[in-house]
Amino acid sequence: MARLLMFVQLKTGFDIDRGPSWIGWVDFNRTWKTARFHGRELRRRRGFDSNFYDVETDEAFWLSGPKRDRTDTRYGPVTTDVDVDAREAYEAFLATGAAPGRERE
Template identity: 35%
Template sequence: MMRTLKYIELKTGYSDDGPAWIGYVKTSKTGRTVYFNDHAFQRQTGYTSNYVDIENGDAYWISGVKKNESNRHWAGHGVITIDRRAVPEYLELTGLAELPRGMFKVADIEDHYPVERIRRLFNQAKGCSKTDEYNR
């Protein structure tokens, strides 16, 4: 799995003004599944969103961090929560000396990637469990 810095925004129920984060995600080998903040997202095709939360169906926009600070959609606004550990990398990427006032809230975002929980969920959906495999 790769650990990379991404922009994540909740779209369901918010349009372009949903809660948003900049933080470290882990991705599956194929890149189709993204793990962040105890959620797992799977790639989907859409105009306003490009990922869906595997467990609750909420739509999200997940992308790389933009160098020109334009992470939100042009029509959107609101404070973006950024992982405290990501601030130096974000500043280096954007060439800024400090975070713009009023645009960000710095917070501690734990690395909680529910890989095993999602793996079990997929196995249950296939109708197969480890005990089934042992009983065959």
């Protein structure tokens, strides 16, 4: 499994880009079609406003790499929680370079 530092936002039940969001570790399977985050199994979906869904609840999520300028949401200021176990890697990414798992990009 590949483990990447990602921006994750819950889309279901909220106005555009107003759902809770996190910076944290996401584990992907070898085909990149399944992701695991906060105990959820997320599967890839093609869509306009979401690109993954929870297989148990069908809730929609947006996953993407974090942005260095912290403008991860598209339409407004939303506080993004940084997971405790990802904080050090995220702060290093903001200060210096590529996100862990993306050193070659």
